[in-house]
Amino acid sequence: MTDQTNKKFLFIINDAPYGNERPYNALRLALNLVKRDGVEVRIFFTGDGVLCARQGQKTPDGYYNIERMVKALANRGKVAT
Numbered sequence: 001m002t003d004q005t006n007k008k009f010l011f012i013i014n015d016a017p018y019g020n021e022r023p024y025n026a027l028r029l030a031l032n033l034v035k036r037d038g039v040e041v042r043i044f045f046t047g048d049g050v051l052c053a054r055q056g057q058k059t060p061d062g063y064y065n066i067e068r069m070v071k072a073l074a075n076r077g078k079v080a081t
Contacts, residue, residue: 006038006040007036007039008039008042009030009033009040010043010044011026011027011029011041011042011044013026013045013052014045014047015047016048016052017049017057017066017067023052024063027052027066027069027073028069030043031072034073041073043070052070055067
């Protein structure tokens with residue numbers, strides 16, 4: 001018998017979008033979780049993490065575009081700044 005309980009995840013991101021990989025890793029995990037049935041994902045940006053949701057980011061060489069990742073999550077989950 002499978003558990004039909006919905007799972008809820010809250011990610012709190014307080015690091016700037018570039019300079020370390022913590023925001024990228026959090027968003028990557030959130031994007032994978034949100035694809036599953038019965039999973040609710042919320043992202044909360046605080047402090048320097050608010051810059052992850054900034055529109056028109058210039059992505060440094062060697063980094064993924066955090067803005068695109070946030071947009072993909074916003075289409076599927078809840079994003080708050």
